[in-house]
Amino acid sequence: MTLEERKTRIRKYLGKTVNVVIDRPLGSAHPKYPNTVYPVNYGYIPNTVGGDGEEQDVYLLGVDRPVESCTCRVIGIIHRRRDREDKLVAAPVGMEFHQAEIEEAVRFCEKYHIHYVEAMVERSCGTVPYTVIDGKVRFLLIAGGDGYCGFPKGHMECGESERETALRETWEETSVRVSLKDGFVREAAYPIGRGKTKRVVYFLASFEGQHPRHNEGFENNELLLLPFEEAVRRLTHRDSKKILEDAYAAIGIVNK
Incomplete structure (x- = not known):
């Protein structure tokens, strides 16, 4: 898959309502880096395929407690420049976060990757x-x-x-x-x-x-x-x- 094909495919999620299964809830430790604690819920969209061949990963903003799943709207994309998989950003339907707010929320992990944020707002x-x-x-x-x-x-x-x-x-x-x-x-x-x-x-x-x-x-x-x-x-x-x-x-x- 070329870079442009990858970008085109993931942009199709923007503005869509999706169901996200949370496998790294707010407050949990990163499975590879235990000193990194998730300040947001993090999961995936079932029955999808991301750039790395696994299910598409999602940061969930706007939910201040650990959850198992959430029906939400895709409000942004973390475009990674040197990684096979970009990340989606979602929030409960009706909630908005602009690019600077998204960047602040995901910085705990994305600071290790060269990236840029594309936001609905x-x-x-x-x-x-x-x-x-x-x-x-x-x-x-x-x-x-x-x-x-x-x-x-x-x-x-x-x-x-x-x-x-x-x-x-x-x-x-x-x-x-x-x-x-x-x-x-x-x-x-x-x-x-x-x-x-x-x-x-x-x-x-x-x-x-x-x-x-x-x-x-x-x-x-x-x-x-x-x-x-x-x-x-x-x-x-x-x-x-x-x-x-x-x-x-x-x-x-x-x-x-």
């Missing part, structure tokens, strides 16, 4: 950054070569808070250190294919006396410092326009 965080020049508000936007224009944002990583992600991503994409403003948080959600959803949380953020520029090694997009009216016109998505309107009202400065 992707979580990103960003800012609506602004500065005041000569008494007038200017918003910092990012324009890509494909015509897209939006706010600085990026994927939440394991161990980060939403605010930490927003600050890091803004710095990486604009070289600007911003200060997050309390009391303003907005969220946008949209489909990204294969039944998956991206959820993005935005914080209002200000900066002073800094010049936006590209950080070496990060996206080489165009950085725009625009007044409110022009920024609204340039933004691609309707949700982003509404977020900008809310942010401008929250700043409390009338730009005429």
Whole structure:
């Protein structure tokens, strides 16, 4: 089986409801490494074949006690780069975990493998950054070569808070250190294919006396410092326009 065949086959589980039999319950020791204790339930889907020729293994999240089995929904995949078998991640129907939460939950074992997480719900965080020049508000936007224009944002990583992600991503994409403003948080959600959803949380953020520029090694997009009216016109998505309107009202400065 080629790598692409393996990826295609395991992705068919995403979003599916499955029955998982637990053979390594929460609190049990790893059969080969007794010092490793499972902080989550771990099992397999009966009558399936994984990449290693055995039944497909599954991490079960969202159940805080040892169980023998669970009917649950597949919410993610641990893609191992140097292993024959990828791992599924499931949770009780109706529960969501994004990629950073999944990474945190399975790190006890997956830290020994080169891997990446594919999740049904992707979580990103960003800012609506602004500065005041000569008494007038200017918003910092990012324009890509494909015509897209939006706010600085990026994927939440394991161990980060939403605010930490927003600050890091803004710095990486604009070289600007911003200060997050309390009391303003907005969220946008949209489909990204294969039944998956991206959820993005935005914080209002200000900066002073800094010049936006590209950080070496990060996206080489165009950085725009625009007044409110022009920024609204340039933004691609309707949700982003509404977020900008809310942010401008929250700043409390009338730009005429």
